[in-house]
Amino acid sequence: xxxxxxxxxxxxxxxxxxxxxxxxxxxxxxxxxxxxxxxxxxxxxxxxxxxxxxxxxxxxxxxxxxxxxxxxxxxxxxxxxxxxxxxxxxxxxxxxxxxxxxxxxxxxxxxxxxxxxxxxxxxxxxxxxxxxxxxxxxxxxxxxxxxxxxxxxxxxxxxxxxxxxxxxxxxxxxxxxxxxxxxxxxxxxxxxxxxxxxxxx
Amino acid sequence: xxxxxxxxxxxxxxxxxxxxxxxxxxxxxxxxxxxxxxxxxxxxxxxxxxxxxxxxxxxxxxxxxxxxxxxxxxxxxxxxxxxxxxxxxxxxxxxxxx
Numbered sequence: 466x467x468x469x470x471x472x473x474x475x476x477x478x479x480x481x482x483x484x485x486x487x488x489x490x491x492x493x494x495x496x497x498x499x500x501x502x503x504x505x506x507x508x509x510x511x512x513x514x515x516x517x518x519x520x521x522x523x524x525x526x527x528x529x530x531x532x533x534x535x536x537x538x539x540x541x542x543x544x545x546x547x548x549x550x551x552x553x554x555x556x557x558x559x560x561x562x563x564x565x566x567x568x569x570x571x572x573x574x575x576x577x578x579x580x581x582x583x584x585x586x587x588x589x590x591x592x593x594x595x596x597x598x599x600x601x602x603x604x605x606x607x608x609x610x611x612x613x614x615x616x617x618x619x620x621x622x623x624x625x626x627x628x629x630x631x632x633x634x635x636x637x638x639x640x641x642x643x644x645x646x647x648x649x650x651x652x653x654x655x656x657x658x659x660x661x662x663x664x665x666x
Numbered sequence: 667x668x669x670x671x672x673x674x675x676x677x678x679x680x681x682x683x684x685x686x687x688x689x690x691x692x693x694x695x696x697x698x699x700x701x702x703x704x705x706x707x708x709x710x711x712x713x714x715x716x717x718x719x720x721x722x723x724x725x726x727x728x729x730x731x732x733x734x735x736x737x738x739x740x741x742x743x744x745x746x747x748x749x750x751x752x753x754x755x756x757x758x759x760x761x762x763x764x
Binding site: 469472475479483496499503506512517525528540 | 668669672676679680682683686687689692695696698699702703706709710713716717718722725728729732733735736739740743
């Protein structure tokens with residue numbers, strides 16, 4: 466019988482391996498539909514990792530946005546553009562070098578970090594105890610993250626929501642979302658047909 | 667016990683990823699993605715019981731719901747190239763869209 470800790474490490478290691486395999490497959494494949502599906506799997510794998518790191522809410526957002534909404538959005542983009550990825554004319558060595566150097570720098574940056582979940586980490590000793598003590602008394606919200614987002618940083622969250630709302634409206638106006646005929650693909654096809662007719666005339 | 671489940675789960679995940687990579691048809695890939703979602707549900711349930719927090723099952727159930735909805739969305743997209751369209755349509759609308 467193995468201990469839960471060992472099992473968790475084994476799960477993490479295997480999930481990371483699958484993550485790397487999926488990423489390599491995404492880079493390798495030219496068939497964009499498969500790439501979109503693999504991106505969904507990548508997102509589900511990250512969600513599994515987040516769950517095993519105890520960040521259940523982050524995992525849920527990752528699964529809903531990464532595997533749900535973005536898959537559909539990317540399929541929508543594919544319907545408007547191409548189904549095969551074109552081969553890049555540039556050599557790969559420079560980007561590969563940049564990636565390797567950045568990755569090495571990031572790993573180097575983690576070396577003097579406190580161990581995962583350590584109670585002495587600065588994040589646990591700086592303002593967190595203060596919030597843990599004040600939140601139940603001041604706001605009455607049982608979840609501290611929710612209390613910080615919706616109460617202590619209420620105006621900030623309102624501003625963020627306004628920015629996202631404005632961005633969505635702007636994108637929808639650019640794409641021509643009319644209320645009678647709610648299909649972006651159909652609108653695009655119609656525009657293309659109109660253009661062809663214009664060319665003939 | 668947990669080790670056997672873990673091993674089975676990971677082997678299945680790998681097989682599904684291979685199927686996703688190899689294809690060959692579109693529906694193999696849709697089915698593989700759907701199976702992978704189910705495997706994630708199982709993984710979260712397993713993690714919950716492994717760390718003795720069976721309430722993870724609720725989260726796993728939410729994942730099952732998301733997985734179902736996104737599979738329907740993908741399939742709908744390939745049938746109609748459109749997500750906002752209803753699956754059942756009034757006859758005159760169907761004629762117009764044909």
